[in-house]
Amino acid sequence: MTREDDSGTPGHDPQQLWLSPGQPRRGRKPAFSREAITTAAVALADAEGLDSVTMRRVAAQVGAGVMSLYSYAPDKDTLLELMIDHVSGELPASAALTGDWRTDLKTIAHLQRSNMLRHPWLPAALSTRRSLGPNTLAFLEHALAALRPTGLDGAAKLEIFAQLTAFVAGHVSHELTQAAAAGSPDRAAAEARYLATVAADGHHPELAEALSAPARPLTPEATFTRFLNRLIDGLGTDD
Template identity: 35%
Template sequence: MPRADRGGGQDGPPDPGSVAELLWRTAAEPGRKARHRLSARLIVDTAVSLADAEGLGPLSMQRVAGELGCTAMALYRHVPGKDHLVAAMVDTATGRPPAPADPPGGWRAEVETWVDALWDLYLRHPWMTKAPTTGAPVGPNELAWFEALLSPLARSGLDRAELVPIATFVSGAVRDLARVATELDPAGAAEYGEVLARHLDPGRFPVLCSLAGTDGFDEDEDGDVTPVVRSGVRRLLDGIEGRPGSH
């Protein structure tokens, strides 16, 4: 079913080539404060500001045009449609990856710094976790982040064939848990243990019942997902570090 907000009457996601062309062209243009003439960068920066304030749901080409004081047709001269716009928004909001520590703290510390930085990025721009993923990254900023994760993993002793799968797993886990963190209701999370205590049958759920009241499964928890991210990453890196040939 075609989307009414896409220019050109295309069905399905935009092709990677046209997305890449827009992302690299947008990145090369001056930022929003540097110019007032309508451009892809101005459109994208405006859309990012709207999404930060209102979320991705209400975003439309018409909404962005209204914010800029022009018609939606004027936007299509610079951005092919909403799908391209959202892809450019993600790459622009992503920005540059964290620089390695100086002096470097080893590949493991570099990965953990990367994870923390990506986590903070998603919490600053919650709408990014809801943006559709239609393919591998092709924009300059997303590629820079991927390179910044692959670089320390390449020094960990992993086989080259494992680098992209592991990096994809780490980035995907952070994104999905960030989505949970931004959607989770702290009040509901605080009642979770109490709800389970009323309904769980120890004969059917023996492990869950045995964990009730323990660290990481406490009815007084405030719904903070950050410890889950850090614990999972540490265990993954423990496994990589413990492999023969790792360093």
């Protein structure tokens, strides 16, 4: 997200941000809502990436002056918090749970992946998040309920959810990078030739053995599911 003003230290009061929704911080009430501002910012990020989201661009999208936006989002970091929670509202937080916590966690992870693929800027944005909005909290509550059968304490359950989210974000980031690289088949072919040459030089027997193994499905969905299964099936219920 491009910075327009680097003066001061961005920050917000979570209570002011989340518990007083839609209330401007100063000045008269604008003729638009915080929801409209956030929706416009998300649309820009979806279409052009986070760097396209400036207060000036968002103001133009909602037909407002730039300064009026600061009543609702005093800095771009706060706007990003609003954007993250806005798209978190797409995650179903009231879906029925099976009671099998591993199965339920896998479902949660697939939902997160789909959400991040719809909003490719989200994995990077999550690393800057400083507070949890109402939509995020609702999904967290759902995940903690899924983990109840483990018998783990609250701290451990929070750690597992954080680990799961970090895994999904990292995998989606890699997935998006690979998808972009797939547009260059010559590069992929050159990489394959290089690895085949290295594997045949006699100095990398482990790599040669790995490359000679039967190929597995390489679709993004299949790859994600394999990695996810290894992660969750390996989780125990001991601290």
